[in-house]
Amino acid sequence: MARRFLFTCFLSAFALFAVLLLSLFVGSVPIDSAKILTTGSLDNIIFFSLRLPRVFASILSGLAFSVSGLLIQKATGNALSSPNIIGVNSGAGAAVLLSLSFFPSLFALLPAFAFIGSTLALVMVFSISLLTKRVDSSISLILSGVAVNALFNAVISTISSINPDVMATYSSFSIGGFSGIYYSQLKIPSLLIILSFAASFFLCKRMDVLALGDEMASSMGYRPTRIRMTLILTASLMASSAVTFSGLLGFVGLVTPHIAFFLSSGKSRQSLILSSLIGPALVTLSDLLGRTVLSPSELPAGIFMAVIGVPFFIFLLLRRLK
Amino acid sequence: MVSVSNLNIAIRGNHILSDISMTLKEGRIYALLGENGSGKTTLLRALTSYYPDYDGSILYSGKELKSLKRRDREALHAILPQSLPLSDMTVESLLSSFPDAMGYLKDYGLELLSSRRVNTLSGGEQEMVFLSLLLSRSVLLYALDEVEASLGMRYKRMCAEAMLSLKERKKIVLASFHDLNRAFSVADELIVLSQGRLVFKGGKEDFIRDEVYSKYFDLRMEMISTPSGRKYIFF
Numbered sequence: 001m002a003r004r005f006l007f008t009c010f011l012s013a014f015a016l017f018a019v020l021l022l023s024l025f026v027g028s029v030p031i032d033s034a035k036i037l038t039t040g041s042l043d044n045i046i047f048f049s050l051r052l053p054r055v056f057a058s059i060l061s062g063l064a065f066s067v068s069g070l071l072i073q074k075a076t077g078n079a080l081s082s083p084n085i086i087g088v089n090s091g092a093g094a095a096v097l098l099s100l101s102f103f104p105s106l107f108a109l110l111p112a113f114a115f116i117g118s119t120l121a122l123v124m125v126f127s128i129s130l131l132t133k134r135v136d137s138s139i140s141l142i143l144s145g146v147a148v149n150a151l152f153n154a155v156i157s158t159i160s161s162i163n164p165d166v167m168a169t170y171s172s173f174s175i176g177g178f179s180g181i182y183y184s185q186l187k188i189p190s191l192l193i194i195l196s197f198a199a200s201f202f203l204c205k206r207m208d209v210l211a212l213g214d215e216m217a218s219s220m221g222y223r224p225t226r227i228r229m230t231l232i233l234t235a236s237l238m239a240s241s242a243v244t245f246s247g248l249l250g251f252v253g254l255v256t257p258h259i260a261f262f263l264s265s266g267k268s269r270q271s272l273i274l275s276s277l278i279g280p281a282l283v284t285l286s287d288l289l290g291r292t293v294l295s296p297s298e299l300p301a302g303i304f305m306a307v308i309g310v311p312f313f314i315f316l317l318l319r320r321l322k
Numbered sequence: 323m324v325s326v327s328n329l330n331i332a333i334r335g336n337h338i339l340s341d342i343s344m345t346l347k348e349g350r351i352y353a354l355l356g357e358n359g360s361g362k363t364t365l366l367r368a369l370t371s372y373y374p375d376y377d378g379s380i381l382y383s384g385k386e387l388k389s390l391k392r393r394d395r396e397a398l399h400a401i402l403p404q405s406l407p408l409s410d411m412t413v414e415s416l417l418s419s420f421p422d423a424m425g426y427l428k429d430y431g432l433e434l435l436s437s438r439r440v441n442t443l444s445g446g447e448q449e450m451v452f453l454s455l456l457l458s459r460s461v462l463l464y465a466l467d468e469v470e471a472s473l474g475m476r477y478k479r480m481c482a483e484a485m486l487s488l489k490e491r492k493k494i495v496l497a498s499f500h501d502l503n504r505a506f507s508v509a510d511e512l513i514v515l516s517q518g519r520l521v522f523k524g525g526k527e528d529f530i531r532d533e534v535y536s537k538y539f540d541l542r543m544e545m546i547s548t549p550s551g552r553k554y555i556f557f
Contacts, residue, residue: 077407079410211407211409213403213405213406213407215372215401215403216403216407216452216455218367218370218371218372219400219401219465220459221371221391221392221393221395222392223374265412266410266415267415267418
């Protein structure tokens with residue numbers, strides 16, 4: 001069993017590595033690898049200022065959304081959960097739209113608005129779910145997520161119908177992508193994402209215990225509600241950080257944990273390791289396709305995420321229902 | 323020894339358990355009886371740390387349950403819940419964190435299940451998988467919530483044998499039952515709940531003498547004596 005898992009890990013890591021290399025060297029402008037290290041050459045600028053930050057961004061966002069999705073699926077015990085369910089997407093989306101239409105001069109602060117929006121959504125989801133006092137079930141969490149999502153989506157629709165001008169900017173944000181990314185945008189989010197990722201390794205045992213149900217988890221001394229809170233907080237920190245630079249790319253957070261589950265025994269540690277390899281590979285591949293398929297014009301990564309993700313997801317679904 | 327005194331559990335203002343006091347001793351099997359909604363599950367949960375806070379006291383060898391650390395609580399109690407978790411994992415990986423569990427499963431002749439996914443097993447088979455998990459944990463009190471409800475005759479017998487082996491290892495077994503006849507054949511002592519209150523705790527003779535079966539369960543008792551002198555009781 002352990003051997004098979006190591007082999008799967010090796011394959012995923014290899015796939016990720018291959019996609020990264022391709023991403024760095026393939027694009028609308030061919031670059032000469034011999035000239036990359038010559039400062040001031042066009043190849044050098046394209047490689048270090050355009051391709052490299054972009055690949056970094058796609059790795060980070062793939063990692064963040066996938067691990068976040070895994071934690072949320074484990075916390076809710078629901079295979080349909082993803083970062084969307086705790087309102088990360090709609091909260092960030094509404095905040096971004098509000099800032100675009102009311103403070104257009106503060107364009108540079110868009111990531112901060114996205115972060116505030118998704119955090120606000122999370123706080124609302126949590127408060128509502130705690131008010132219901134259904135400590136024994138994750139249903140309340142999912143239902144309050146649905147309610148908060150509906151509210152923020154209504155905000156999004158309202159602004160978009162009052163102020164259609166902002167929709168062009170908003171739509172690229174809502175599909176999710178990495179065009180025009182630069183290093184300083186990644187500083188704070190990457191720190192938060194890497195810290196939360198490291199923290200999730202300490203949560204593996206708890207995720208496995210939680211899967212046994214609240215009664216057995218309690219009988220092993222754990223506090224299921226506390227575990228759920230910790231998981232959701234860590235997950236939302238990762239997803240909200242990623243939303244600030246990659247937009248609403250949440251779908252990867254639904255698909256990756258399923259692929260990881262399919263390829264492993266289902267133990268949390270294995271799912272976590274595989275998700276952290278597969279997620280970045282998927283997002284980087286989507287971005288690569290987005291940049292090259294209609295080259296020289298670009299499509300956002302979010303579109304290819306759906307193109308790759310949906311058939312794969314349906315395949316997994318059919319395999320599992322058998 | 324586990325001593326419960328003046329235990330109250332209220333959920334959203336409803337009193338589920340009122341003023342429960344009792345003592346459970348090592349090396350005994352207790353059958354927990356009561357109509358639906360009488361509080362059996364809540365009592366089993368309360369004794370296995372499901373409620374972080376409770377009114378009253380639950381002492382495990384003199385120590386208050388809710389004030390103990392996680393690792394200490396883990397070493398005290400285990401539960402086999404009535405509704406089992408839906409798991410998409412294989413039996414083998416589910417049990418991989420519980421080293422001895424596979425051994426118990428083998429004892430039941432169910433090792434063939436190990437490569438199957440838990441949610442594809444029959445209700446009784448799932449129950450046996452989680453029973454193996456329960457037995458693999460070394461604790462003082464084992465709580466079983468209507469474990470027999472979904473078991474066929476053969477698994478029922480195995481489950482009863484498991485309870486007896488726990489008893490021999492000087493453990494406390496607290497199992498809820500709906501079938502009085504089964505409770506009589508397995509347990510040493512009977513505990514009866516009615517509307518969240520403890521209305522009877524004692525041996526089988528007292529249960530019969532006090533006519534508990536008719537007071538709280540509306541049942542009649544028949545006793546058949548065989549020529550060899552053995553007595554059989556039916557409710």
